[in-house]
Amino acid sequence: MKTVKQFLNSFLLVELLKGLRVTWANMFRRKVTVQFPEERTPQSPRFRGLHALRSYPNGEERCIACKLCEAVCPASAITIEAGPREKDGSRRTTKYEIDLFKCIFCGFCEESCPVDSIVETRIFDYHFENRGEHIMTKEMLLEVGRLNEEQIAADREADAKYR
Amino acid sequence: MGKVHLEIDGNKLEAEVGSMIIEVADKVGIDIPRFCYHKKLSVAANCRMCMVDVSNIPKAVPACATPVAEGMIIQTKTPKAIDAQKSVMEFLLINHPLDCPVCDQGGECELQDLSVGYGEDISRFTEGKRVVEDKNLGPLIATDMTRCIHCTRCVRFGQEVVGIREMGATGRGEHVEIGTYIEGAIESEVSANIIDLCPVGALTAKPSLFKARAWELRQSASIAAHDCLGSNVYVHHRGREIIRVVPRENESINEVWLSDRDRFSYQALTDSERLLKPRIKQNGEWQDTEWETALNAVVSEMKRIIGASNGEDFGVLVGNNITTEESYLAQKFIRGVGCNNIDFRVRRRDFSGDGRGSVRSGFNFPMEKIDHMDATLLIAADLRHEQPLTSLRVRKSTGFGKVMAINPFDGEYNFRLTQELQPEAKMLAQEFAAVLVAADAINPDVLSAEAKEWLNGIEANDTHQQIAKNLVDNEASCILMGVYVQEHPQAEIINWLAESLASVTQSDWGYMTLGCNAAGNKIAGAVPMQSAAGGKSEPGKNAKQMLTSGLKSYFLINCEPDVESVWSKQALQNLQNAECVIALTPFADGRVPEYADIMLPIAGCYETSGTYINVEGKWQSFAASVSAPGDARPGWKVLRVLANLFELSGFDYESSKQVIDELHEKFEAVGDIRVARKVPPPLMQVSEQEASRECLGLYMVDPMVRRAKALQQTPKASTHPISISRVKTI
Numbered sequence: 001m002k003t004v005k006q007f008l009n010s011f012l013l014v015e016l017l018k019g020l021r022v023t024w025a026n027m028f029r030r031k032v033t034v035q036f037p038e039e040r041t042p043q044s045p046r047f048r049g050l051h052a053l054r055s056y057p058n059g060e061e062r063c064i065a066c067k068l069c070e071a072v073c074p075a076s077a078i079t080i081e082a083g084p085r086e087k088d089g090s091r092r093t094t095k096y097e098i099d100l101f102k103c104i105f106c107g108f109c110e111e112s113c114p115v116d117s118i119v120e121t122r123i124f125d126y127h128f129e130n131r132g133e134h135i136m137t138k139e140m141l142l143e144v145g146r147l148n149e150e151q152i153a154a155d156r157e158a159d160a161k162y163r
Numbered sequence: 164m165g166k167v168h169l170e171i172d173g174n175k176l177e178a179e180v181g182s183m184i185i186e187v188a189d190k191v192g193i194d195i196p197r198f199c200y201h202k203k204l205s206v207a208a209n210c211r212m213c214m215v216d217v218s219n220i221p222k223a224v225p226a227c228a229t230p231v232a233e234g235m236i237i238q239t240k241t242p243k244a245i246d247a248q249k250s251v252m253e254f255l256l257i258n259h260p261l262d263c264p265v266c267d268q269g270g271e272c273e274l275q276d277l278s279v280g281y282g283e284d285i286s287r288f289t290e291g292k293r294v295v296e297d298k299n300l301g302p303l304i305a306t307d308m309t310r311c312i313h314c315t316r317c318v319r320f321g322q323e324v325v326g327i328r329e330m331g332a333t334g335r336g337e338h339v340e341i342g343t344y345i346e347g348a349i350e351s352e353v354s355a356n357i358i359d360l361c362p363v364g365a366l367t368a369k370p371s372l373f374k375a376r377a378w379e380l381r382q383s384a385s386i387a388a389h390d391c392l393g394s395n396v397y398v399h400h401r402g403r404e405i406i407r408v409v410p411r412e413n414e415s416i417n418e419v420w421l422s423d424r425d426r427f428s429y430q431a432l433t434d435s436e437r438l439l440k441p442r443i444k445q446n447g448e449w450q451d452t453e454w455e456t457a458l459n460a461v462v463s464e465m466k467r468i469i470g471a472s473n474g475e476d477f478g479v480l481v482g483n484n485i486t487t488e489e490s491y492l493a494q495k496f497i498r499g500v501g502c503n504n505i506d507f508r509v510r511r512r513d514f515s516g517d518g519r520g521s522v523r524s525g526f527n528f529p530m531e532k533i534d535h536m537d538a539t540l541l542i543a544a545d546l547r548h549e550q551p552l553t554s555l556r557v558r559k560s561t562g563f564g565k566v567m568a569i570n571p572f573d574g575e576y577n578f579r580l581t582q583e584l585q586p587e588a589k590m591l592a593q594e595f596a597a598v599l600v601a602a603d604a605i606n607p608d609v610l611s612a613e614a615k616e617w618l619n620g621i622e623a624n625d626t627h628q629q630i631a632k633n634l635v636d637n638e639a640s641c642i643l644m645g646v647y648v649q650e651h652p653q654a655e656i657i658n659w660l661a662e663s664l665a666s667v668t669q670s671d672w673g674y675m676t677l678g679c680n681a682a683g684n685k686i687a688g689a690v691p692m693q694s695a696a697g698g699k700s701e702p703g704k705n706a707k708q709m710l711t712s713g714l715k716s717y718f719l720i721n722c723e724p725d726v727e728s729v730w731s732k733q734a735l736q737n738l739q740n741a742e743c744v745i746a747l748t749p750f751a752d753g754r755v756p757e758y759a760d761i762m763l764p765i766a767g768c769y770e771t772s773g774t775y776i777n778v779e780g781k782w783q784s785f786a787a788s789v790s791a792p793g794d795a796r797p798g799w800k801v802l803r804v805l806a807n808l809f810e811l812s813g814f815d816y817e818s819s820k821q822v823i824d825e826l827h828e829k830f831e832a833v834g835d836i837r838v839a840r841k842v843p844p845p846l847m848q849v850s851e852q853e854a855s856r857e858c859l860g861l862y863m864v865d866p867m868v869r870r871a872k873a874l875q876q877t878p879k880a881s882t883h884p885i886s887i888s889r890v891k892t893i
Binding site for chain 2: 064083
């Protein structure tokens with residue numbers, strides 16, 4: 001009995017028709033494919049992409065070299081060296097580097113930061129062309145922060161009530 | 164002392180009458196939170212954090228200020244106690260800023276730790292917080308006075324332990340401020356201990372300001388290398404970089420303190436110019452080379468000069484702060500190649516006592532005993548500048564005992580002297596002899612006829628008699644000689660006088676030495692008159708002969724005779740005129756590059772394993788805390804390889820431990836050989852000029868300290884040189 005059933009199923013192309021039904025059904029549905037990079041999917045304000053170091057509106061960097069992000073980083077991707085800044089003796093980093101190959105984008109650094117300095121932005125499409133470019137230096141991170149401050153601030157604002 | 168029985172948290176305990184609850188609890192490991200209490204300081208009971216619940220007392224009482232009583236039942240964890248502690252914490256946190264992320268104490272802060280347990284997460288305080296202006300306490304201590312919780316540990320430390328009241332509290336209540344009254348740097352030589360004492364981040368170390376967080380640091384035990392106590396320390400480092408040095412508790416040596424010199428000298432290793440590769444001078448220009456080339460150059464130069472002069476024209480000078488292993492290998496190596504000119508005593512003028520006395524230099528009694536001396540006689544001891552921590556010990560004894568001094572210079576003391584004689588430097592031996600005359604008059608059975616004859620004609624006045632009487636009358640008495648005594652032109656006479664006086668008065672006696680390892684150098688045999696452990700040696704030239712006579716070649720091991728020696732001018736000239744100067748040094752700056760011809764980079768302090776033997780004869784070994792930079796190698800390895808290149812036998816060491824074990828075995832086999840001092844030749848008058856040389860200042864004693872930036876910026880650094888010549892104003 002089983003053999004006959006199997007024979008008929010394959011002879012009458014039942015499986016194929018079943019598959020085609022899905023095809024036909026989807027052919028008239030709304031398209032969900034996004035034409036990246038011309039089109040982009042919506043992102044959550046909590047999206048964890050490329051890192052940035054924020055600055056205050058007066059241009060002063062926020063980071064105070066407390067090294068909590070370095071301590072909390074599960075992948076040891078952050079390296080910080082600190083000391084008194086020459087100009088005014090305030091506590092600042094002399095080196096702040098994130099190794100993007102090590103980073104697992106967990107967002108712990110962002111969470112641990114007492115001054116909202118290190119943040120993860122919505123940027124996720126970046127690439128490296130040369131060896132060594134995966135190390136984000138302090139200048140690069142500050143630059144990312146400056147360029148995206150508006151978005152970063154808006155995202156923190158949107159998420160503020162849940163924090 | 165009687166005993167009382169009490170109960171803390173259900174543990175039945177026995178305690179001495181008069182002890183405080185917190186002491187008893189600490190002994191058995193019951194934790195009571197505290198800020199102002201410190202076991203080495205008096206009880207202030209002003210933080211009120213240590214509240215405990217005592218039966219039959221209606222309110223919680225401070226454990227640090229409540230003496231134990233028979234049958235006391237103490238609870239530290241009842242709601243009453245916890246409630247009191249939480250309330251105190253709330254008050255403390257009212258004005259404490261929430262700046263832990265930028266505070267250097269963050270991560271190792273007593274307030275931070277306790278606020279986790281006793282603090283509330285929300286502050287009820289809505290009024291304005293107080294802000295206190297930061298004080299400038301000089302180059303060693305950074306302040307953030309808003310963080311201060313007024314525990315007054317720093318104030319009590321200055322007042323009680325150091326005896327110099329530099330910090331104090333002004334104002335009352337909300338307006339209390341801790342400060343220096345008058346703006347000015349803290350000058351005491353043990354000032355930085357208040358950094359350790361401060362339970363919050365109000366006082367932090369300036370040289371390591373913002374450099375690292377507590378959790379990044381690795382800790383390794385080591386021995387401080389700048390005075391003859393051999394203070395125990397922990398070196399805190401991150402990677403290769405030493406971030407700070409803190410005291411390691413050792414009740415018999417440094418207690419819980421550390422002198423500023425030992426604490427901040429590490430800066431020299433990171434901030435000064437280090438020698439990273441072997442260098443050879445070619446046509447007046449320094450060329451970096453490889454070890455092989457440099458070592459071969461050293462070997463060929465040594466063979467040439469030692470061969471030509473039969474070892475007479477070659478001299479080895481070792482520093483005061485090299486490890487015992489290094490000096491042992493240095494002497495073994497140099498004697499192996501047929502040269503006996505080795506010495507470390509570049510500041511000695513009188514070598515007539517060579518071969519006499521004890522092999523092990525220093526004290527013949529444990530340092531701890533100084534605390535309990537009823538009578539102490541200081542001979543030319545500028546304790547505060549030489550051994551700051553010994554000064555604290557002597558100060559402790561002034562509570563009940565008498566401290567007397569025969570000092571040829573205006574000493575700065577942090578304790579009160581009962582008798583003081585201030586002879587001119589050239590008269591030091593005469594004055595001291597007068598004390599012995601007075602002592603001999605009281606106890607005439609001890610001195611030999613020969614000695615009595617020597618003393619004949621020396622008159623003792625009232626002060627001498629008083630000093631002698633104090634030493635004889637008190638059972639616990641000691642005679643401490645300062646570093647200058649060994650630099651004095653009549654050092655041997657003074658040593659003999661001290662030994663004789665000690666036997667007449669039944670006192671302990673000892674002399675302090677420059678640098679941390681004079682005892683080690685002597686035991687290792689880095690002296691011309693004896694080889695390792697007091698063994699026999701062919702006579703060789705001593706430091707004075709080497710530096711003043713002008714040899715063809717010098718071999719310096721972490722030694723800068725141009726600064727350190729009392730013959731510095733002649734030394735510099737002779738070094739410059741020498742055919743070949745070989746220097747093993749960690750540093751590439753200073754004057755060594757001017758006169759050296761070959762420089763070999765060796766590891767500095769904390770970068771090499773080794774052993775220091777302190778003034779009381781304690782052998783303290785330590786491992787390297789960090790690795791040496793560049794191509795620098797530990798000194799003992801360099802010396803071993805040199806010996807190997809000379810194909811000497813018995814140099815197959817694989818670790819510094821094998822080296823020290825070999826020496827230790829030798830020393831144990833013969834013990835501390837003591838050769839009785841002979842009655843010296845009659846007392847000759849020394850000229851003013853001969854005696855009144857200058858002493859090395861507090862922050863000039865060795866190559867490392869001289870290069871420590873922060874120490875050099877302190878007011879004390881300008882006390883160099885300490886002038887011995889005193890102009891009598893009367």
